Amino acid sequence: MGGWFDSHCHVQEKYLGGDHPGDGESDLDRVLERAASAGIDRLVCIGTGVATSRQAVAVARREPVSVGGSGGGRGPRAWASIGLHPHEASEGADGVARLLEEELAAGDGAVVAVGECGLDYYYEHSPRDAQRAAFAAQIALAHTHKLALVIHARDAWDDLFDILGAEGVPERTVLHCFTGGPEEVDRCLRGGMFVSFSGIVTFKNAGEVRRAVARCPLDRLLVETDSPFLAPVPKRGQTNEPSYLPFVGAAVAEVKGCDVETIMTGSAAAAATAFATMV
Numbered sequence: 001m002g003g004w005f006d007s008h009c010h011v012q013e014k015y016l017g018g019d020h021p022g023d024g025e026s027d028l029d030r031v032l033e034r035a036a037s038a039g040i041d042r043l044v045c046i047g048t049g050v051a052t053s054r055q056a057v058a059v060a061r062r063e064p065v066s067v068g069g070s071g072g073g074r075g076p077r078a079w080a081s082i083g084l085h086p087h088e089a090s091e092g093a094d095g096v097a098r099l100l101e102e103e104l105a106a107g108d109g110a111v112v113a114v115g116e117c118g119l120d121y122y123y124e125h126s127p128r129d130a131q132r133a134a135f136a137a138q139i140a141l142a143h144t145h146k147l148a149l150v151i152h153a154r155d156a157w158d159d160l161f162d163i164l165g166a167e168g169v170p171e172r173t174v175l176h177c178f179t180g181g182p183e184e185v186d187r188c189l190r191g192g193m194f195v196s197f198s199g200i201v202t203f204k205n206a207g208e209v210r211r212a213v214a215r216c217p218l219d220r221l222l223v224e225t226d227s228p229f230l231a232p233v234p235k236r237g238q239t240n241e242p243s244y245l246p247f248v249g250a251a252v253a254e255v256k257g258c259d260v261e262t263i264m265t266g267s268a269a270a271a272a273t274a275f276a277t278m279v
């Protein structure tokens, strides 16, 4: 261990399959090999519903790819989260609650978090009351199973903090793909959360997010790709993948005025704490 930790990516079948139908498995090998070559040695594959959560667990249970033949190392170690994205909240959280019970029964440590769950009032693909109910239910699941909670939040800060206040912030909570500014990051930090930054920090118009990076202490700061979405500059517009994580880290290092290695080590340590993946 000692490389990058992609705290949030979707490399399960559904998200890999799109451009290469029927070729999901071998695509994953290539993606993980490129990740290993770029120095990514850990990742959490994030579920967004029952089917993608099940696929995320399958990624976590796979043998790491071997890289570079006999003298080479192993590909990234993977863990999974199980959860229902706010876009799908109308389905209700019962399905992911059942899946969580089933998968945790294996006792192999593959599942480290509940999520991604939360509120998205920007797209509002599910009605707001359904989003609030599914979010509250998943906070309760994180408490019950003593797992990390992975939160997706867009244009819904007040309701988000209200619900977290009512349900109690789980001890290890990650606000993923942070899109707020200094005020919102302060609220997250006061609530004891970890904050994860994506390729958005590399975007020209993301000054507020960079101001949030500046305020976030290293022991609370995670980095992620959120692949296949949100590829960082200079890959913007392409299909994102974990191997692009160092671009996110470099942008964070520039804001912090420190070297990239410090961000790599610091964010990986924070992610290992957030997901309790220390081995």
Ligand SMILES: [Zn+2]
Residues within 6 Å of the ligand: 008, 010, 046, 116, 226
């Ligand atoms: Zn995501």
